[in-house]
Amino acid sequence: MSADIWSWSYTLEILPILANAAIVTIEATLISFVIALVLGLVLAVLRMSGAVIGWFASAFVELVRSTPLLIQIFFIFFVLPRFGITLDAFTAGIIALSLHYGCYCSEVYRAGLEAVPRGQWEACTALNFSSWNTFKNIILPQAIPPIVPALGNYLVALFKDTPLLSAIAVAELVQTAKNLGSENFRYNEPMTIVGLTFLVLSLVSAAGIRWLEQRLNRRSVR
Template identity: 75%
Template sequence: MIWDWDYTFEILPVLAQAAIVTIEATAIGFVIALVLGLFLAILRMSGPKTGWCVSVFIECIRSTPLLIQIFFLYFVFPSFGITLDAFVAGVIALGLHYGCYCAEVYRAGLEGVHRGQWEACTALNLSSLTTFKNIILPQAIPPIVPVLGNYLVALFKETPLLSAIAVMEMMQTAKILGSETFRYTEPITLVGIAFLIMSLVSAALIRIVERRLNLRSAK
């Protein structure tokens, strides 16, 4: 018997519970990525010297595997005296890695805002903070929502990496279930299907958000 339905239904609730951990990691990681990305994008545009340093930092993070970064946070940081919980280390690594990707996206969005907007704000005597917060950002964000959405799905699909440092997300749970019964087919296939469904659903959601934003900016 290649596929065991009884076993499938037995492990389904366990995997569903692990799916919550996966979603939590995705959500927290993405919030970190969004905030960090914006911060890095602003720093990068603030001056040539800081800009260069930030670019080098971004290039370094983007050029090394996420798995190694997770290991670095989890195994190396304790020797500097910072001990992180596996989940925390994993989520920070996810956020940091994708923050660097988001920084590039934000930059594209910010550079896409017309120069005249800045000049108009100077003419209206707005402070640079108000200009940025009330005028530039609201115009820079809508065009980049689809790209950010793609990164959300990408980040979601990287969460199985957390299984390497024994965070009990879907993949790790599937592996443990498999090692208990020596039946890997059902757990791992189910995880694959779960990822496919969740990716497709979130892609559809992003498309809806995109359409809403387009409608609003068209008005």
């Protein structure tokens, strides 16, 4: 009876395959997040620069945040080839994830940048810094530490969204689990293992973010 519901030999058989898939998931997560971090900052600066370009950046962020990641993935995977840009599934997935989370990160950056007191800009003007130097050396170093936990939360969220890449057949964890399930007519083991993997990794990273938050708080108090 118990073998009906859970087979350990099957579990052992599929574990290495799932481990390989986990590497794809982690790769996709990290690459996308790095791009999202850069893109988010660029978008945030554009939005704060005001004028027409700022409005367009805001509208773009609103558009991306208002529509499902899945349909964005389809859009990039199916529509871009029509303009002669053919991408493999993994690359298309990375682009969609980075765009999507870049827009979320831009909101976080904006909050961080706006939290730096105006007096800091004024002091730099009084010291005759160039705007670029002011931004890079004075404003950013103050804006970033408080928002590290919020950015970290988006890292975890991005990680949990990587299963969507299965919709365009990227062989990450969920896609692999689904394939294993349909090949062997046993979904129970692969799906449960994948679920647990996500749970453990998410809880560990959430704890890591909390730890980081406390450390940063301690530093800013001093």
